[in-house]
Amino acid sequence: MKTILVPVDFSENSKNALDYAVQLANKLTMKLILLHAYQPSFAEAISDSYKILTHKEINGSPKEMKTQLKSWKEAVIDSDKKLECNEFFVEGDLGDEINEVIEDNDVDFVIMGTKGATGLKSVFMGSNTAKVIETVLCPVLAIPSGYKFKEYENIAFATDYHDSDSISIDFLVDLAKQFDSQLEIVHVANDDIKPRYEEDLLEHFMTNIKKSISYKKLNFHLIEGEDNIHKALNEFSIKHKIDLLAISTVDRILHGPLFNRGVAKGLSHHIQVPLLAFHAFDNGDIDLF
DSSP states (O other): OOEEEEEOOSSHHHHHHHHHHHHHHHHHTOEEEEEEEEOSEEEEEETTEEEEEEHHHHHOOHHHHHHHHHHHHHHHHHHOTTOOEEEEEEESOHHHHHHHHHHHHTOOEEEEESSOOSGGGHHHHHHHHHHHHHHOSSOEEEEOTTOOOOOOSEEEEEOOOOTTHHHHHHHHHHHHHHHTOEEEEEEEOOTTSOHHHHHHHHHHHHHHHHHHOOOTTEEEEEEOOGGGHHHHHHHHHHHTTOSEEEEEEOOTTTSOSSSSHHHHHHHHHHOSSOEEEEEOOOOTTOOOO
16 A cells, blocks of 8 residues: 655644645545654754754653644544554654655655744744755655645646656656546746757657656646746646646756756745655766757
């Protein structure tokens, strides 16, 4: 059975992301794992100084958090007796602990909110979603604050022609088939490349994808907006009524400037629909053309 990992910090936004995960797991017949990473202390910026805060000051004692985590798990199971759900309470860095759980439990993807609790709790989830997108070993689905689950009528994937994009698109096709979704593949044009060449690039990419992936509701788009990718993809999402936006993330030092981890981090804070971030890779000895 496939598995969704949901890191929680007991905030309202974390609860909203869990509710989303429960409904998605029901639709896709997946099991859930809830994770809370206990961090004994950390520094919070206050004016020009730092105050060391204990995890207990923010979320309560470890015993209280374990009880709350178990309560959340039991609530999930009570909502659907057929849904399998487990919980892990661990001590350590959230990103590191997520990766350990992913490796030990064959997790398919992670779901978490893009904003955490208000006040002191925001130090945890508010900054950690972007960090998790950058560091974890599997795709991360970031849910905007207050966003409620709805079936995917339209899914978009923003491509920069990475070698691994065919793998990501194959993943999305499998997902789209579950909802009978339109799958829109979009590339944000590079201002330094002539429009005709950009069209040829997209045509070549589209031809290669269609050789290995067959899905009738698959469309390709070339849009402008390199100077503000967040805005371009947000406008595309609104125009095409996108319910899920997927994007590749890469190391900006090794790869091109369009779709990198900084873009994914920015989108996780600004996009108005759930954002699914894949980790892209390119084979050093293979060129697209």
